[in-house]
Amino acid sequence: MKLEQTGISLQNFLNESPCNFIATQTISKHLESAGFKQLHQKDNWDVKPGDKVYFTKNDSSIFAIKVGKGNISDNGFRIITAHSDSPCFRIKPNPEITTEGGIVKLNTEVYGGPILYTWFDRPLSVAGRVLLRGKSALAPETKFVNIHRPILIIPHLPIHFNRAVNEGNPLSKQKDMLPVLGLITEEAERGNMLINLLCSHLNVDKSEIIDFDLLLYPTAGAALVGAHNEFICSARIDDLSMAHAAMIAMIESNDDNQATLVMGIFDNEETGSGTKQGAASPVLANILRRISYSLNATESQFIQATANSFMISADNGHAFHPNYAEKFDPTNHPVQGGGPIIKMNANCKYMTDAKSAAVFAEICNKANVPVQYFVNHSDVAGGSTLGNIFTGQMEIEGVDVGNPIWAMHSCCETGTVIDQYYMISAFSSFYNL
Ligand code: ZN
Numbered sequence: 433m434k435l436e437q438t439g440i441s442l443q444n445f446l447n448e449s450p451c452n453f454i455a456t457q458t459i460s461k462h463l464e465s466a467g468f469k470q471l472h473q474k475d476n477w478d479v480k481p482g483d484k485v486y487f488t489k490n491d492s493s494i495f496a497i498k499v500g501k502g503n504i505s506d507n508g509f510r511i512i513t514a515h516s517d518s519p520c521f522r523i524k525p526n527p528e529i530t531t532e533g534g535i536v537k538l539n540t541e542v543y544g545g546p547i548l549y550t551w552f553d554r555p556l557s558v559a560g561r562v563l564l565r566g567k568s569a570l571a572p573e574t575k576f577v578n579i580h581r582p583i584l585i586i587p588h589l590p591i592h593f594n595r596a597v598n599e600g601n602p603l604s605k606q607k608d609m610l611p612v613l614g615l616i617t618e619e620a621e622r623g624n625m626l627i628n629l630l631c632s633h634l635n636v637d638k639s640e641i642i643d644f645d646l647l648l649y650p651t652a653g654a655a656l657v658g659a660h661n662e663f664i665c666s667a668r669i670d671d672l673s674m675a676h677a678a679m680i681a682m683i684e685s686n687d688d689n690q691a692t693l694v695m696g697i698f699d700n701e702e703t704g705s706g707t708k709q710g711a712a713s714p715v716l717a718n719i720l721r722r723i724s725y726s727l728n729a730t731e732s733q734f735i736q737a738t739a740n741s742f743m744i745s746a747d748n749g750h751a752f753h754p755n756y757a758e759k760f761d762p763t764n765h766p767v768q769g770g771g772p773i774i775k776m777n778a779n780c781k782y783m784t785d786a787k788s789a790a791v792f793a794e795i796c797n798k799a800n801v802p803v804q805y806f807v808n809h810s811d812v813a814g815g816s817t818l819g820n821i822f823t824g825q826m827e828i829e830g831v832d833v834g835n836p837i838w839a840m841h842s843c844c845e846t847g848t849v850i851d852q853y854y855m856i857s858a859f860s861s862f863y864n865l
Contacts, residue, residue, distance in 0.1 A: 433680050433856050439664060439849040443654040445676045446666045450559040450649040452492040452516040452699050454578055455672055459494050459679055459697060460486065466683040468496055479726040482687065487719055491561055491574060492516060492699040493709035495719055496682050502690030504724050505733035508740030511694040511828070512681065512859055513711065513818050514674035514747065515701035518667065519544030519841045521551070521609065521648040523558070528623050534616035536625050538584065542605045543647065544702030549603065550842040551650075555582030556611060560646040562630055565639075572642055575634050582651045583629065584611035611648065650843050662769065662848050669837055669845040671701065673852055674746035681859030691741075693863050694720065701747070701818055711818040717825040735827075742791060743830030744862060745783060745819035746855070748847070749773040749806045751836030759812060764805045766836040769848045771802035772855050775817075775832040778807075782832035783819030792831045792858075799861035801854040804836070 433441060449455035460470070468484040471477055479485060479499055486496040493516060500507050521540040529537050542548075559578040566573040586609055591597055603609065613625055621628065624638070631638050654666030664673075675697045682695045700710040709715060724734040752765040766773045774789045775782045789805075796803040808814035819832040835855055837847040 433684065433853070435850070435853045438853040438856065439656050439661065441680070442664060442673060442676050442849070442852050443656065443666070446654040446668060446672055449668065449672055450557070450578055451520065451647040452518075453561050453576055453645065454559050455516045455668075455675065456488055456492055456494045456697070457576055459496075459675065460488065462679055462683060463496050477722050477726045479723050481727070489715050490699065490707075490709040491576070493715065494697045495716060496679070496695040497719070497723060498682065498685060498687070498689065498693040499723065499727070500690050500692040501688055504692060504727050504729050505736040506740060507691040508737045508742075509692050509694050509720060510689075510863055510865070511696060511716075511741065511743040511830070512678040512862070513696040513698060513716075513743065513745050513822065514678050515671045515711075515818060516675060516697045516699050517544065517702050518670060518672070519546035519702050520843075521546075521611070523626070523644070523646040523648070525643075528613070528625060529610070530616065530622055536613045536616060536621075537610045538613055538626065540610060540648065542609070545841055547839065547842045548605070548609060549601070550839075550844060551609065551648075552586050552588040554585070554843065555651045556584040556586070556648050557582055557651045558584070558646050559649060560644060562634060562641055562646075563643045564636060565642055575636070577630065577633060577646070579629065579633060580651075584613055584648060586611045652844070656849070657846070662850065663846050664849055664852070665844050665846045667843045667845070669847050670748040670840050671746070671834075673748065673835060673837075673847060674855070677852060677855040677859055678746060680856050681863050684860060685863040689864065691865075692720075692723065698818060705818065705821045711821045712824060714825050716822070720826070738826055738828050741828050742788075742862075743783075743819070743822070743828050744792065744859070745817060745822065745830055745832045746859075747817040747832065747834045748837045748840060748845075749775055749834040750840060751838050751847075753838060759809060761807050761809045764807045766804035766806050768836055768838070768846075769850050770804045770836065771851060772796060772833050772858055773804050773806045773836055775806045775834065777814070780820065781814065781816040783823055784831045788829055788831040792833060795862045795865070796854075796858045798865075799857040801858045801861075806836075
């Protein structure tokens with residue numbers, strides 16, 4: 433992808449992907465139009481060299497594979513992973529609370545670790561999936577939903593009632609963070625406001641809705657910011673920017689590679705990856721195993737293939753913040769626009785070691801992409817990500833990387849267009865090695 437297209441492409445992708453479920457839908461559509469065919473877990477798989485396939489799990493994680501033309505055991509897999517989920521709010525069952533004055537607010541639960549106060553006083557909407565009564569109890573019908581228009585707001589208390597608000601303001605997730613949905617105008621709306629909205633949006637009857645996974649998102653959308661439009665500001669840059677980069681690199685990759693190219697966008701990284709669609713599950717290892725078997729490889733040859741494989745685990749990292757220099761490592765603080773970050777940690781929170789870092793640095797070098805290193809300031813704890821969790825399922829060599837961003841887990845994070853371009857170039861170079 434050209435630099436001129438990168439900002440708008442990422443902006444559109446973020447706006448079309450307000451939550452994990454809809455991000456999975458967005459990626460499916462892009463893959464379908466690039467000729468990838470969907471595989472289902474319950475079917476028999478007959479995959480051939482050169483095939484382009486994808487697979488979804490729980491409607492919220494997605495995996496794409498371009499089967500290599502070479503022998504699988506000798507050429508192995510080139511894997512790029514990222515995650516589809518971002519910290520936000522999830523609507524609880526029986527969510528409506530009617531207060532004095534006919535005000536309806538929704539009972540929500542925090543998903544992952546958002547910076548809570550960034551969610552105040554912003555128009556919000558709802559997206560996710562709704563489960564409708566199906567042919568059997570075991571097979572409810574899924575409908576994806578994105579209300580698009582702003583329907584919710586979490587109003588802040590006025591400063592006049594909390595003069596100390598700017599000196600630090602502890603927040604209760606249960607009391608302070610509940611969004612307002614509307615004012616009741618008819619008695620029939622009591623307890624039904626959200627369901628009525630869903631029914632009219634999906635064109636279904638209330639009696640058909642059995643359950644839902646609904647998440648809140650800010651409707652403002654992604655914006656290019658800065659004197660030269662160098663920044664991109666949006667919710668969910670962590671980690672949809674990496675999902676976008678992996679998807680573009682996969683779609684644009686050569687069709688005659690010897691190695692099998694793999695993109696894995698897992699769900700639930702923000703809650704520890706421990707679900708059936710998360711990186712700690714066998715979902716991706718099983719997909720790769722089934723593809724190998726379909727190509728007539730034995731289990732031993734599949735393990736041989738993993739030894740000839742490499743994985744790039746891509747999740748955003750922290751850019752040097754001009755107001756908080758003291759929070760960063762004195763010699764390794766990646767800057768905005770300085771290229772992809774290789775993440776390292778002495779206590780092995782990342783899968784990176786000197787060898788895998790060297791591999792990634794060479795991949796970047798080949799693509800004329802600069803590379804930076806992130807290690808924590810030794811008095812700051814820091815986070816973890818997908819790489820090491822996945823190695824519990826498949827013994828594979830790999831590296832944890834990401835782009836530098838500000839305000840990780842804010843509902844408006846900031847990265848740069850040039851770093852997105854660099855990462856797409858690095859991923860393309862990796863796939864086409
Ligand atoms: Zn992340």
